[in-house]
Amino acid sequence: xxxxxxxxxxxxxxxxxxxxxxxxxxxxxxxxxxxxxxxxxxxxxxxxxxxxxxxxxxxxxxxxxxxxxxxxxxxxxxxxxxxxxxxxxxxxxxxxxxxxxxxxxxxxx
Amino acid sequence: xxxxxxxxxxxxxxxxxxxxxxxxxxxxxxxxxxxxxxxxxxxxxxxxxxxxxxxxxxxxxxxxxxxxxxxxxxxxxxxxxxxxxxxxxxxxxxxxxxxxxxxxxxxxxxxxxxxxxxxxxxxxxxxxxxxxxxxxxxxxxxxxxxxxxxxxxxxxxxxxxxxxxxxxxxxxxxxxxxxxxxxxxxxxxxxxxxxxxxxxxxxxxxxxxxxxxxxxxxxxxxxxxxxxxxxxxxxxxxxxxxxxxxxxxxxxxxxxxxxxxxxxxxxxxxxxxxxxxxxxxxxxxxxxxxxxxxxxxxxxxxxxxxxxxxxxxxxxxxxxxxxxxxxxxxxxxxxxxxxxxxxxxxxxxxxxxxxxxxxxxxxxxxxxxxxxxxxxxxxxxxxxxxxxxxxxxxxxxxxxxxxxxxxxxxxxxxxxxxxxxxxxxxxxxxxxxxxxxxxxxxxxxxxxxxxxxxxxxxxxxxxxxxxxxxxxxxxxxxxxxxxxxxxxxxxxxxxxxxxxxxxxx
Numbered sequence: 001x002x003x004x005x006x007x008x009x010x011x012x013x014x015x016x017x018x019x020x021x022x023x024x025x026x027x028x029x030x031x032x033x034x035x036x037x038x039x040x041x042x043x044x045x046x047x048x049x050x051x052x053x054x055x056x057x058x059x060x061x062x063x064x065x066x067x068x069x070x071x072x073x074x075x076x077x078x079x080x081x082x083x084x085x086x087x088x089x090x091x092x093x094x095x096x097x098x099x100x101x102x103x104x105x106x107x108x109x
Numbered sequence: 110x111x112x113x114x115x116x117x118x119x120x121x122x123x124x125x126x127x128x129x130x131x132x133x134x135x136x137x138x139x140x141x142x143x144x145x146x147x148x149x150x151x152x153x154x155x156x157x158x159x160x161x162x163x164x165x166x167x168x169x170x171x172x173x174x175x176x177x178x179x180x181x182x183x184x185x186x187x188x189x190x191x192x193x194x195x196x197x198x199x200x201x202x203x204x205x206x207x208x209x210x211x212x213x214x215x216x217x218x219x220x221x222x223x224x225x226x227x228x229x230x231x232x233x234x235x236x237x238x239x240x241x242x243x244x245x246x247x248x249x250x251x252x253x254x255x256x257x258x259x260x261x262x263x264x265x266x267x268x269x270x271x272x273x274x275x276x277x278x279x280x281x282x283x284x285x286x287x288x289x290x291x292x293x294x295x296x297x298x299x300x301x302x303x304x305x306x307x308x309x310x311x312x313x314x315x316x317x318x319x320x321x322x323x324x325x326x327x328x329x330x331x332x333x334x335x336x337x338x339x340x341x342x343x344x345x346x347x348x349x350x351x352x353x354x355x356x357x358x359x360x361x362x363x364x365x366x367x368x369x370x371x372x373x374x375x376x377x378x379x380x381x382x383x384x385x386x387x388x389x390x391x392x393x394x395x396x397x398x399x400x401x402x403x404x405x406x407x408x409x410x411x412x413x414x415x416x417x418x419x420x421x422x423x424x425x426x427x428x429x430x431x432x433x434x435x436x437x438x439x440x441x442x443x444x445x446x447x448x449x450x451x452x453x454x455x456x457x458x459x460x461x462x463x464x465x466x467x468x469x470x471x472x473x474x475x476x477x478x479x480x481x482x483x484x485x486x487x488x489x490x491x492x493x494x495x496x497x498x499x500x501x502x503x504x505x506x507x508x509x510x511x512x513x514x515x516x517x518x519x520x521x522x523x524x525x526x527x528x529x530x531x532x533x534x535x536x537x538x539x540x541x542x543x544x545x546x547x548x549x550x551x552x553x554x555x556x557x558x559x560x561x562x563x564x565x566x567x568x569x570x571x572x573x574x575x576x577x578x579x580x581x582x583x584x585x586x587x588x589x590x591x592x593x594x595x596x597x598x599x600x601x602x603x604x605x606x607x608x609x610x611x612x613x614x
Contacts, residue, residue: 034295057237071354071393079557080323084169088300090349104355106294107240108302108345109309109328 029092033063034106037083042076050076052103054087065091065098072103081105174230174556176613182529185218186263186570186603190591197594211591214601222258222529223251224279228287238295244288244309246276254282255416262418262598264531265579266524269417273337273365277311277525287311287338300349300357302327305342308363310335311525314399314437315453316534318499319509320527321546321562321611327357330387331401333455333495333513333534334435336523339363339383355392361385366409366424378424379407383522385433399437405522406430408480410468410581419596420471428480428580429463431520448502455495459520461488461580468581470596475582481518483583483593491518495534505548505562514539517574517584524578530570530603535578539571555614563610570603 035054042050050073053064067073075081081103090102193212200209226248233241250258259279261267270280276287290306309328316332317324327345330336341363350356366381385403392398408431409424435457442450463480481489497511515521515537526532533540544566553559574584575595582596590599 034298074394082557086294088349102349104300104347104349105326106300106302107292107327108294108300108347108359109242109290109292109304109326109343 030090030101031092031098032088032090033058034086034088035063036086037081038062039064040076040081040083042073045077047073047077049073052076052087052100054089057086063089063091063098065089065100065103067100067103069100069103072100170234172230172232174614176226176228176611178224178226178609178611180224180226180607180609182222182224183218183220183606184222184529184604185216186530187601188212188215188217188598189587189601190214191599192591192594193598194594194596209594219258224259225249225251227284229284235291238293240292240294242288242290242292243286245284246287247282247284248276248279249282250279256280259529260418261530263600263603264577265581265597266532266535267530268419268597269414269422271412271414271524273339273412273522274525275338277338277527300347302345302347303342304345306340308339308341308343308361310337310339310341310361310363312336312527314397315439315455315495315497316526318451318453318497319511319542319544319566321507321548321560321564321613323558327359327389329399330361330385331399331435331437331455331457332523332526333437333457333493334401334403334433334521334523335385336526336532336534337365338525339365341383353390355397356390357392358386358388361387365405366412376426378409379427381409381424381427382406394441394443397437397439399439401433401435401437403433403522404430405433408580425469426466427464428466428468429461431462431480431580432460433521434458445500448500451499451501453495453497456493457495457521458490458492459518460490461518461520463488478582481520481580481583483585489518489583491516491520491537493519493521493534505550507546507548509542509544509546509566511542512540515577517586520580521578528568529605529607530568530600532578533568533570536570537572537574537577537584539573540568541571542566542568553614559612559614561610561612563608565608566605567607568603568605570600572600572602575599 033056035056037052038055039053050067051064052067053062055062086106088104088106091098091100190211190213192209196210229245231243235241250256256270256279260269270278276285286307288307288309290304290308292302292304294302296303310330312322313330313332313335314325341361343359343361345357345359347357362384364380364382368378368380371377383403383405385401388400390398407427408429410426410428411422411424414422437455439453461481463482463486467474467476467478477484479486493515495513499507499509501507513534517537519537521535523532523535526534544564546562546564548560548562572587574586575590576582576584585593587599587601
């Protein structure tokens with residue numbers, strides 16, 4: 001029990017350290033939103049970029065972002081992320097385009 | 110002049126005072142009209158929005174999926190010479206004259222075990238940030254409403270169906286609720302979730318690979334530690350950390366046995382609970398690291414099984430606590446040759462904390478038996494490793510190999526695993542498995558990820574100690590079972606050649 005308590009404390013400290021003490025480096029231009037995907041456009045299996053349109057849960061506005069990271073692109077390609085999924089999104093505006101910086105399903109379980 | 114000036118000034122002042130008032134009055138009117146119009150527009154928008162919400166397509170909030178599997182197993186195992194508990198007791202009751210009878214070695218087999226398994230998944234987006242999910246399961250043998258053909262006297266997790274295995278081993282053909290839970294997401298507008306119900310605590314990583322299932326995601330547990338249908342809850346947090354993509358952590362709690370009304374008398378069986386922490390510091394396709402620590406409290410001796418191979422069973426006492434720690438490292442590498450390579454390595458250890466209680470079997474107190482020991486009470490430490498790989502070809506052919514080893518004192522909570530003989534990851538010894546999966550190359554219709562496939566596999570168990578998946582009593586080397594009485598039939602080795610035809614949608 002003692003060891004478990006120690007291990008639990010270590011985990012708690014790790015979680016606290018990872019989640020609260022060293023959050024992701026948020027740049028000033030980053031915009032965050034939580035919304036549902038209404039559209040995904042991807043050129044094909046070898047595409048290196050895609051666009052996703054989300055409906056902001058708060059404002060109801062549609063926001064289209066460009067997704068360039070391979071991890072998310074792979075999830076689009078093999079349908080691990082699909083239309084209807086709720087996403088926690090961070091993006092920044094660059095040359096008039098919304099570039100995704102963080103794209104992750106909100107759903108927990 | 111002064112008089113004229115005074116009149117002019119007064120007139121100017123009055124005009125000046127009157128003019129803004131008029132302007133303001135006009136502004137106020139306009140403002141009122143704008144406000145009224147705004148309200149009207151807002152009202153109209155709401156009226157327009159309301160029917161739109163009402164007309165929402167059912168597919169916007171309700172998802173239905175499922176699976177069906179036909180499976181055939183060809184089972185064969187070697188039983189060594191051994192001393193059975195009943196023969197030992199007969200010898201004792203007979204005055205210990207001569208030597209107790211020894212059951213001779215034998216080969217046991219079931220050439221063709223046919224089973225059907227059906228699953229139905231329903232997920233509803235109930236309201237913003239609230240979801241509901243259930244999974245119903247039916248698993249039966251051909252031609253039977255019992256599990257007589259798959260139930261044995263060999264391993265504790267396969268002597269009958271109990272709450273932790275319901276729907277995961279062949280049973281009576283009834284549809285059981287395997288999972289049912291509700292989840293609240295985005296708590297405090299943060300990536301925090303809370304979920305409660307009958308949990309998705311089966312089929313954890315990396316066991317999903319051999320099942321051709323999707324990776325469980327944040328609901329995942331370590332398959333080497335837990336594969337047990339459980340009622341409980343989860344509180345999770347998925348922070349956004351640039352250097353740690355996909356990171357999350359969660360606290361889990363579950364109740365494995367719940368006692369009824371009680372009056373605090375000595376000897377009453379207490380609740381059996383388990384809690385655990387899962388930390389996934391890094392979760393991407395090329396690298397995923399999963400850490401888990403569990404603490405199981407007041408482990409009961411026997412689960413409730415009305416119709417087991419040993420008769421009607423139920424908890425008679427609590428034997429103590431068990432701690433576990435495990436790690437899973439997974440990697441999926443694309444374009445390795447023509448295909449994709451999935452690899453994993455998992456390791457775990459356990460430690461028992463027995464109390465002074467002993468189980469009672471058929472009214473007989475087993476006074477020298479406790480949690481993972483026989484004879485003198487002792488705390489034991491066990492460990493296990495689980496290694497494997499699956500290579501996915503563009504032809505939708507998947508080739509897999511897995512190996513696992515459990516030490517003498519290895520104990521895990523994995524009775525719901527999809528193995529016929531016994532849960533391979535709870536084995537005290539070595540298990541080898543090879544399989545090939547071939548998905549049909551057809552366009553999915555029911556859902557993006559709908560699939561139909563055949564799977565052909567072979568498992569070989571090489572047991573070193575008795576008591577795989579059993580925490581009652583101490584392990585005995587297979588070579589010593591002729592001199593140590595055995596409640597269950599010991600097995601030296603076992604094989605399972607299996608084939609499935611499955612559809613998932």
